Amino acid sequence: MYSIQEVSKKTGLSAHTLRFYEKEGLLCHVERSPGGFRQYTDEDLEALGLICCLKNTGMSLQEITRFVQLTHAGEQTLKERVELLREHRENMIARIAEMQKYLDKVTWKVNFFSEKLRAYEEKQQREAQ
Amino acid sequence: MYSIQEVSKKTGLSAHTLRFYEKEGLLCHVERSPGGFRQYTDEDLEALGLICCLKNTGMSLQEITRFVQLTHAGEQTLKERVELLREHRENMIARIAEMQKYLDKVTWKVNFFSEKLRAYEEKQQREAQ
DNA sequence: TATTGACTTAGAGTAAACTTTAAGGATTAA
């Protein structure tokens, strides 16, 4: 059992954000202590892990909420969930490919400017003599 | 020479956004026709290509503006520009690695749910008989 | 017991990057 602060540290999400996620239906059924404090389980942490994974790869909170709700709706939503994840996976692959393409461009630029810089510094050297 | 609409089509940025970028100092010195219409050159398109590359890999417009301003300031900013690009390149590499890690996780999830779905559908089949 | 830390609701504020609107006038291509 983890307090909201512990979970905040583990996930990197603020306590505010954790409560916000719960209110929005991203994370459901968080247990409470007799006094009403949230007590997160390892399962909750796992769920949060998936939420962060989807979020950090470009899925909107709205879509994540949809996915979570489907999960709670039971087996008959398995097909839709698989489709949803598959599609997201395709997007991720496309995104990685795009990033790779951009990386090549930036690498080229870095080399280009580095060479220019080298030439410039050499010129400075000569002029200083 | 391209009109704002042509550039909009080529870059995928709206005419509004192109004017907005110009106002913000992201793209400077766009030529004008005698009547005052913007006339983009191939160089402008190239500059826009770099802007989109940086933007789509997570650089903020503010940082991009800074880079563009440095470029206009001449050779003595070469070092800073190289540093800026190098750092961005490191971020990109880290981001791609992170995405790859998340992709593994999502792939695992897809397979896991696919298997569950297969089992579920088999069960449905049996029950239908 | 004293001091943190947690709880609630409800709403306001923030940041980025656009996007839209409005109003009126000028230019360009067919």
Place this chain on the structure above:
DNA sequence: TTAATCCTTAAAGTTTACTCTAAGTCAATA
């Protein structure tokens, strides 16, 4: 010439995902 495109300024609106505040109460830890 006429329809389509472009220009300007200035400001308001949009979206997402938080982030913060307030006010008052309650719980947990040393």
